[in-house]
Amino acid sequence: MCLGIPGEIVALLPDRADLATVEIAGVRRAVNIGLLGTSGDSGVGVGDWVLVHVGFAMSKIDEAEAAATLALLRGLGEAYTDELDALKGSDIT
Incomplete structure (x- = not known):
C-alpha cells in the first residue's frame, strides 16, 4: 500500500531546484518538488506542508490539513x- 503522507519542507536544495528536504514524522528525506515549483514561482518554500507520495510532493496543503x-x-x-x-x-538524491 502506498500512502500520501504530509511533510513539512525544512530546506530547499540550492544545487537542485527540483528537490527539497522534507520532514515526515521525524524522518528527513529529499523529495521532488518539481510538480509544484518554488516559492519564487508561487509554489512551495521552507515551512510549507506538502502531501508526499513515492518521493514526489503532489500538492501543497495547510498545517491543519x-x-x-x-x-x-x-x-x-x-x-x-x-x-514510514x-x-x-x-x-x-
Missing part, C-alpha cells in the same frame, strides 16, 4: 508504520 491527515494515518497502524519504514530506507 496536515495535522488531521497525520492523525488519520496514525490510526491505520501497520500500514502507516510500514510506509520504507521512507527511512529511501534516497532519491
Whole structure:
C-alpha cells in the first residue's frame, strides 16, 4: 500500500531546484518538488506542508490539513508504520 503522507519542507536544495528536504514524522528525506515549483514561482518554500507520495510532493496543503491527515494515518497502524519504514530506507538524491 502506498500512502500520501504530509511533510513539512525544512530546506530547499540550492544545487537542485527540483528537490527539497522534507520532514515526515521525524524522518528527513529529499523529495521532488518539481510538480509544484518554488516559492519564487508561487509554489512551495521552507515551512510549507506538502502531501508526499513515492518521493514526489503532489500538492501543497495547510498545517491543519496536515495535522488531521497525520492523525488519520496514525490510526491505520501497520500500514502507516510500514510506509514510514520504507521512507527511512529511501534516497532519491
